[in-house]
Amino acid sequence: MSAVHLKSAKSLLLIPLLGLGLLAGCGNNDAPAKPAATASTAAAPAAGYLAKIKARDKLIVGVFTDKPPFGFVDEKGRYVGFDTDIARQFAKDLLGDENKVEFVAVEPASRIPFLQSDKVDLILANMTVTPERKEAVEFTNPNLKVAVQALVPQGSAVVKLDDLAGKTTIVTTGTTADIWLTKTHPDWKLLKFEKNSESLQALSTGRGDAYAQDNLVLFSWAKQNPGYRVLPEKLGGEAPIAPAVKKGNIELRDWINTELAKLGEDKYLLKLYDQYVRKQLSDDTKPEDVIVEGGKWQG
Structure with a gap:
């Protein structure tokens, strides 16, 4: 709400208008908002x-x-x-x-x-x-x-999603994978980075056991970087x-x-x-699947 609009407001309206202004400033990330x-x-x-x-x-x-x-x-x-x-x-x-x-x-x-x-x-x-x-x-x-899946090194013992319990799963902050895992597996250890490139670098240097992200990104990266595979299980449905x-x-x-x-x-x-x-x-x-x-x- 701009100051121009506030100038013409009656004094009795100042308090509720200021309240709205305070609410407008809430929410500083991509997580679910109240x-x-x-x-x-x-x-x-x-x-x-x-x-x-x-x-x-x-x-x-x-x-x-x-x-x-x-x-x-x-x-x-x-x-x-x-x-x-x-x-x-x-x-x-x-x-x-x-x-x-x-x-x-x-x-x-x-x-x-x-x-x-x-x-x-x-x-x-x-x-x-x-x-x-x-x-x-x-x-x-x-x-x-898209659907969310997880990428692991080719030689990893992880074959299904539940195998990641007790391990470190890398996510990018604010992504669907981050939100979904935080909500459904609050006891899992998540290693979070701000950038997708930072998350992939962390996986490649062994800082985590898997990287959860949109499957289109994972398929692309796995094809360009041999030595990784995408777990077939999806984290939630297609969206x-x-x-x-x-x-x-x-x-x-x-x-x-x-x-x-x-x-x-x-x-x-x-x-x-x-x-x-x-x-x-x-x-x-198939293109229609993407x-x-x-x-x-x-x-």
Whole structure:
């Protein structure tokens, strides 16, 4: 809530308005937020947000920089990947130029706070849709589907999830794996890092027995780094991944849903899958098991 709005308020309203302001400051990570805080978090305006982006002449998007093939930085320092290309397409269709996009690097735990503090217009960073996160942000229709699994060294004695009890499991803070294991296995030892790259480095140097993460990331890394295998058991069920905007920003959410439907008619996500993802996965992987074309989730 801005100071401009507060100036015109009656003195009797100051206390409840200040209370709302305090609630809006709650929630500094990607963990499930309390209903009272998420309900009162300063919501984006219901209308006029597209006009704001057009007046700025730039779309600001939060992306990963260390999660190939979805969001990473290439040898030339350019943001590339499945998610970043979607962002460029959004900028092209909204502003007429795919280069009118500013990328902001995010970590799993900073995605929701960056939306809430207006540092970005939207998040395109592999965020799995969960009931807790839906209380804090507006998810659009999905663009991917995913399940969480665990990666272990090839010679590990671990063959199923329960074998990790009593061992050290590496997770990246704020990810679905982190939240799920913390909730369902509070007695397990979790070694947490802020970056996906740090977590994988920890596994490769033997600081943990397994790394739990979205299976698409694990399949990709295991293919590029021989000597590791993905446990077949899934941590929870298959879930959608979707772009996210600030809570209350219905205008931008609806625009993205319309955009995803339009891109689906041209099989746009399949093109990105062929460009970035297909070569990272096994040859028998079906695209429809990974992408959600047109936002049409069949869960």
